[in-house]
Amino acid sequence: MTREKAGRHTALATAGERPSRWAHRRHVLSGVIGSFVVVALVLAIAAYAKFNSNITRIDVSRMLGVRPTTTASSAGAHTAVNILVMGSDTRTGIGTDAYGKDTVEGGAHSDTNLLVHVSADRDRVLVVSIPRDSMTMAPKTCSDPNSTVANGEIRQWNYNFNLGGPGCTIKTLEGLTGIFVDHYVVIDFRGFQQMVDALGGVPVCTTSDIADKDAQFTLAAGHHILDGKQALGYVRVRKTVNDGSDLNRIKRQQAFLSSVAQEATSKGLLLRPDKLYGFLNAATKSITTDPEMGFGTMTSLANSVRNLGVDKIEFVTVPTQVYPKDTNRVEWRASADKIWSAIRADQPLPGAGTKPAVTSSSTPEPLTVAPDKIDVRISNDSGVEGLALQAGAALAVQGFRLAGYTNGTTGDITGTVIAYAPGHKDAARTVAAAFPGSTLRVDAAVGETVVVRLGPGAANPVAVPNRLGSDPLPPMTVSAGPSATDGLETRKADADICS
Structure with missing residues (x-):
């Protein structure tokens, strides 16, 4: 026996019944833990049996x-x-x-x-x-x-x-x-x-x-x-x-x-x-x-x-x-x-397999520019009447500043393209968060305004994480036609529930 062990043994010996009490407590604790495990297993088995018997x-x-x-x-x-x-x-x-x-x-x-x-x-x-x-x-x-x-x-x-x-x-x-x-x-x-x-x-x-x-x-x-x-x-x-x-x-x-x-x-x-x-x-x-x-x-x-x-x-x-x-x-x-x-074939849907550049629910990093700090112009490049006005109403209710509308050239793009000048990427990211599947594109010609180009297959806007106000987005009654998934209209489970 070492000196340390001998000293510990002597101290315990002078404490009278302490060794037996500790041994008893340890035994009881072990018993409680063991009983808890047994009870948990019994409950799990009982729950399994109950749930299984519930099913018709x-x-x-x-x-x-x-x-x-x-x-x-x-x-x-x-x-x-x-x-x-x-x-x-x-x-x-x-x-x-x-x-x-x-x-x-x-x-x-x-x-x-x-x-x-x-x-x-x-x-x-x-x-x-x-x-x-x-x-x-x-x-x-x-x-x-x-x-x-x-x-x-x-x-x-x-x-x-x-x-x-x-x-x-x-x-x-x-x-x-x-x-x-x-x-x-x-x-x-x-x-x-x-x-x-x-x-x-x-x-x-x-x-x-x-x-x-x-x-x-x-x-x-x-x-x-x-x-x-x-x-x-x-x-x-x-x-x-x-x-x-x-x-x-x-x-x-x-x-x-x-x-x-x-x-x-x-x-x-x-x-x-x-x-x-x-x-x-x-x-x-x-x-x-x-x-x-x-x-x-x-x-x-x-x-x-x-x-x-x-x-x-x-x-x-x-x-x-x-x-x-x-x-x-x-x-x-x-x-x-x-x-x-x-x-x-156990394969993804056509056009599914690749993630969009920016989506409303999976933005790579937090948005840093609030909607009320961003001027947005919307270009309807889809050929679908009323699409730009519908998108503008959905942006306005979230605090974005609308700088006007234009009719673009149908066939130039598909989906949604967010154009922004150098130095305005963070503002463009906030706008892109409103359009699932949108693509960011640098264009010095757009100046201080972020331009949203809506082509065939463009998704309707959704609420952005840093939106202003809580009023719901207006009804989306116009569609840009076939989506990026080869004409199949899809929805991800992480999409905004208001969309």
């Missing part, structure tokens, strides 16, 4: 018949995954008759249809919105495995669910696109409400007042945090906003989903045990899915994309045109094949 499962594989070959690529331990998410409009159990007790035909429709593609490298998520009023080929008899899209009939998209549930919708999608659907999820009105409430509400932004009797929903223009019931009304609003089409409702739904993603990421809502438990409990109690899509599969998939940023989540709507036999319906445009080809 229906096997629809027998009605699908011949299916596409699984061509999704693999990367490391993962393969690409395609999940068809359907929002059922059943009114059962939502606690109100405000939306009616049943649909006109009886049963439910899938008024919201999202094909979610998770890339094999877990670096991209593409969410494809399929308009409910799409008129497409569909199997005549969904329950018959030999009844296919090829020998089928024309049918409105959301009627597939009404006639044959998720199996009929999957069968139609696979027959039209050649995409293998790995899993499906059906969420009803009640589940949507409960999940929003479990998150503590979701922020939304509307540029105009909303008063919709069908959706039993009213909302003043501006920023709001909506609870579950309000959020349900918000995403259902259609006839009284913009042109009253389902396509504009899809845009609002995509903005809402973007807000959910931003909120959960920025504030770590789903990392809080109380929020996480409440959300998962609400979600699993409200979904119907295939037998293979258990809570374990969901957990594994969620874990594989845990490091995916919201800037890697992209929304796109199937491009459509008016259906000739019924102007209240739409049909898919030929460019929709670009979406299906990209998913089958």
